[in-house]
Amino acid sequence: MRVKDLKKKSGKRIDTKYIQSLGIQSYGDDNLYPQTLRNIIAASSTGSECAERFANFIEGNGFREVTFSEYIVNRRGDTADDIHAFVCTDVGSHDGLALHVNYNVLGNIVELQYIPFENCRLLEEDENGYVAKIAVHPDWTGKKTRKGKAIQVNRDNIDYIDVFNPRKEVVLAQIEAAGGIEFYKGQILWVGGNGKYVYPVSRADRVVTEMSTDEGLANVKYRNVRCNFMPSGMIVTKRGISPVHLDEDGKPIEENKSSEDTGFSDTIIQLQGDTNAAKILEVTLESDEEKPEFVDISSKNYDKDFTVTDTSVVERIYSAFGQEPWYCIRIGKVGFSGDILEDAFEYYNSIVSKQQRMIERAFQKIFAHWYEPVNLSNDFSVQPLKYVRNATVSNSNR
Known part of the structure; x- marks a missing residue:
């Protein structure tokens, strides 16, 4: 069938519209695409397992430069490695990241904070196609509370923060426009895997139907065991025969069997x-x-009715995350040995290399404008995970 014949049957994965009251581009039709996707992944045992493995391999063993990985980057005491771990989870789940930076009066970056990617929304583009600010809300569902009250989704509870632009003249102008360094909110480096200032589509998006089916199959199995x-x-x-009771007139009293x-x-x-x-x-x-x-x-045992569906759903979820080696091990198609696992680790490290480079470039951009040199080698690469045959070997193999 021709492509143009299928276009009416296949829609965009993410519907984006302009929410005028908030001045933002919606992330999905209801502006809750990342939150909904996260819940779908969490409800699927297979999906959450694959997503967790995907994020773990993106993180690897952290930055190769140990000194840099242990460097404290904000007032909360978070290290560069802590921020990296948070970011890898977002990249694995949403294929995007958001990092907040603060500047000093000289226009140098002095602090780095992690912002959950699902908390960020893009403002509408201007006539030049430029997105000037990122809108940040702690919970776009409006269910999170502070002091017992829900944080409503309105302009009063949204921070509109300038996008990352470390040029000193730009930073100093923004500080002056904010009324001084004490009122300046800093900048956000927002990166999406689908392009510059375009909401990314998660790797898990391609199998959302399968993951929802996986949840349904688990419910069927549960009810089959617990409720059958x-x-x-x-x-x-x-x-x-029940005794007949008579009233005062000697007539039999009819029992109310319904009650x-x-x-x-x-x-x-x-x-x-x-x-x-x-x-x-x-x-x-x-x-x-x-x-x-x-x-x-x-x-009636319903498990047999869904055997084929169960197998195909699990296989497709593993395939979407590029984890065929683990699926083959799981179903017994290949043996379980150290050599096979080493090959699987090496193979999957190549799968996540694109996501790792995206994170490396983000850190490199920020620390190129840090107020002091903290990574003289300028090496922001990640040490990949390796299969350790000897269980007694220390987890730290940097």
Whole structure:
């Protein structure tokens, strides 16, 4: 089928529109794309496992330059390695990062802070295609609270911070416009994997349907074990004739059977789930059967109905994250040995190299304008993860 014949069936992954009341470009139709995606990943056991491995390999063993990695970069005591770890999680989940920098009166960077990428939104472009500021809110869902009150999503609770531009004349002009260094909010280096000032599409986005299906399959398995009926059978016995009660006129009193509590509902609950398996249900009737009757009850196992779906969903999620070697190990297609794991580690380090270079360039841009030299080698590369055969070897192999 031709591409133009499919364009009506395939839409944009992220819908962006202008929210005039806030002066921002929405990140998704409801402006909650990263938050929604994060929840989808977290609800999928396979998706969260793959996303965590992806972020771990991006982080590697931290910066090669140990001295730089231990350098304190802000008043909170965070080191460069701490900021790097936070950023790698965002790059793994959202394919983007946001770093906040503060300047001194001389226009030099003196502080670096991490900002969660999902907290940032882009302002609308000007006539030159330039985005001047980044809008930052602690929770765009409006559910986060401070002093017991929700932080509403409005202009009063949003910080509009200048985008990263370390040229001294620009910084000094911004400080003067803010009314002095004490009122200056600094700048944000915002980087997205889809291009300059374009909301990125996460690697996980390509399998959001599969990850949601993975969550649904887990729910089916849960209900199959916890809520399914698993008694071994049912015994039906007869009940004796109830005595007839007469009123003052000698007329029989009709019993209100509809209001009679048989306790059957409670019995049903007691027969559900794994802890109540193989129990026998006894049902007493008012009819005149001469002997008890045993009725076999065969429970329905739904796991078999979803075996193919389960397998294909897991395979596609692993494939989307480029983790085929671990999938092959998982299903037993290849053996589990040190050589195979070493090859898997080497292979996946090549997969995450693009994300690592994006982070390296971001740190290099910032520390090129730091108020003092802290990385004389100018090496901001990351030491890749390696499979360690000997479990007794120290985790620190820098």
